Amino acid sequence: MDNQHRAGGYDSLQINRDGQAEAFDAIGAHYDEAFPNKQGQVLAGDWLIRSLPTGARVLDLGCGTGVPTARQLVVVGIDLSGGMVKLARECVPGATFHQMDIADLRPGGPRELGQFNAVAAFFSLLMLPRAEIPLALLTIRNLLVPGGLFALSMVEADVDDFSIPFLGNNSRVSGYLREDLRAIIAEAGFQIVEETSYSYATAVGVPPEEQIFLCCRMGFSRSGSMRISSVGKSAM
Numbered sequence: 001m002d003n004q005h006r007a008g009g010y011d012s013l014q015i016n017r018d019g020q021a022e023a024f025d026a027i028g029a030h031y032d033e034a035f036p037n038k039q040g041q042v043l044a045g046d047w048l049i050r051s052l053p054t055g056a057r058v059l060d061l062g063c064g065t066g067v068p069t070a071r072q073l074v075v076v077g078i079d080l081s082g083g084m085v086k087l088a089r090e091c092v093p094g095a096t097f098h099q100m101d102i103a104d105l106r107p108g109g110p111r112e113l114g115q116f117n118a119v120a121a122f123f124s125l126l127m128l129p130r131a132e133i134p135l136a137l138l139t140i141r142n143l144l145v146p147g148g149l150f151a152l153s154m155v156e157a158d159v160d161d162f163s164i165p166f167l168g169n170n171s172r173v174s175g176y177l178r179e180d181l182r183a184i185i186a187e188a189g190f191q192i193v194e195e196t197s198y199s200y201a202t203a204v205g206v207p208p209e210e211q212i213f214l215c216c217r218m219g220f221s222r223s224g225s226m227r228i229s230s231v232g233k234s235a236m
Helices: 003-012 020-027 030-034 039-051 082-091 133-143 178-187
Strands: 058-061 075-079 096-099 116-122 144-155 162-166 169-173 190-200 209-218 227-230
Touching (some): 020 030, 039 190, 075 082
Parallel strands (some): 058 116
Antiparallel strands (some): 162 169, 190 209
């Protein structure tokens, strides 16, 4: 079954975004204050810079305030939160930002932005229920030119559309254990080129979360190599 047909699975999925955008509208600039250390995101952005040709088009899915990715790369950013899009336009006036849902960009969907050399999705796919994440990955494939690049991050957690308190608001999140995340990415047709992980404590007294960053290339090859490393751990 081709990717375009499979991404059309959105038609049979009941999408529920209730409260998601409103939570980030309320959080606003406090997001960057709560997450000042974005080393993994910066390094993944650096990988895109090294790997992309001059003038490459990059889509930032769930761009938030635009920091740091839109300052590293020339991007088109999208976010469900109108408040975040407003902040992004203020923080990175040279970039282009749109308020929209990733589902809007599915094949045959209501919005069209063309194709991109790379897509970045830093902590944005975790805002989707698990049933939708494979469809979102297929949408991303459809947005990429052949051989395009994909950089993403997720928090390692075995949860599905789970409501959590987040910076004074409630938000629903999903996640995977590391091996399951790798399998989902491979099933969508991406080769993982580099993998890094970081333990990050969002607040004093709160157990640290494990943040996983994957740098991928479209087109899976079982003979491809993958470099895996963790901060504070030896690379394997």
